[in-house]
Amino acid sequence: MEDLAPGIRFYPTEEELVSFYLHHKLEGNREDLNRVMGRVIPVLDLYEYSPWDLPQYAGDLSGRDPEQWFFFIPRQESEARGGRPNRLTAAGYWKATGSPGHVYSNNRSIGVKRTMVFYKGRAPNGRKTDWKMNEYKAIQGESSSSSSTVASLTLRQEFSLCQVYKKSKCLRSFDRRPIGVEIGQRRAQKSQSDRRARASTHPNPEMVETRSSPESSSSGDHGYHAAIPPQTGESSSIPMPIGSQPSWEWDLLDWYYGEQN
Structure with missing residues (x-):
């Protein structure tokens, strides 16, 4: 021992x-x-x-x-x-x-x-x-x-x-992490949970991917585009106006500092 x-x-x-x-x-x-x-x-x-x-x-x-x-x-x-x-x-x-x-x-x-x-x-x-x-x-x-x-x-x-x-x-000592690591991990968890939610809403991923692709954007079927904005490059996040901040990031900071008080 x-x-x-x-x-x-x-x-x-x-x-x-x-x-x-x-x-x-x-x-x-x-x-x-x-x-x-x-x-x-x-x-x-x-x-x-x-x-x-x-x-x-x-x-x-x-x-x-x-x-x-x-x-x-x-x-x-x-x-x-x-x-x-x-x-x-x-x-x-x-x-x-x-x-x-x-x-x-x-x-x-x-x-x-x-x-x-x-x-x-x-x-x-x-x-x-x-x-x-x-x-x-x-x-x-x-x-x-x-x-x-x-x-x-x-x-x-x-x-x-x-x-x-x-x-x-x-936070208890065995749960303490630098704030950047803590927020980064929760961002990854948030992104993963969002992807799972979208997958459960549309059980046929291939159909969603095909209708959301740039090649099919002129097909005239705009229903899926309204629910899931087209994705560009390697980013899987929904585009946001410049200068805006995702509200859930502020919630994470509030959660972290709330635990400290």
């Missing part, structure tokens, strides 16, 4: 977190796998630490990640006695936000996800921070996603798996 090539990150999907990592941790019947997983996702009583101290306790792979860290959390004594978990820390507390959701595999619910936000201080006067956490719990047995609600599910409580991260006001 120490000799990974540059650019390789530990970035599992939610399905993989529950169906593989959490499932094998709960079963605990493979010592060799448990040792490897312990280096990737360590067991930690997360609520004994402030969130900004957690990265130093992360595993070999996620410990070097600047944005997200994973931990197995053992069941608290209060939970074992049927009570609620204590999410207080020395600096503040974790507060659940939104409603719990399902984690799916092959259209079946295999786990439950709950998102929490860290607040400094004590309730009800705590100050909201940018630190967040997704807590995953596995479902006991199997459940149909179409007929079961989160409240009716029986969850495995021995361990939960948590993903801790800090909310960012800009």
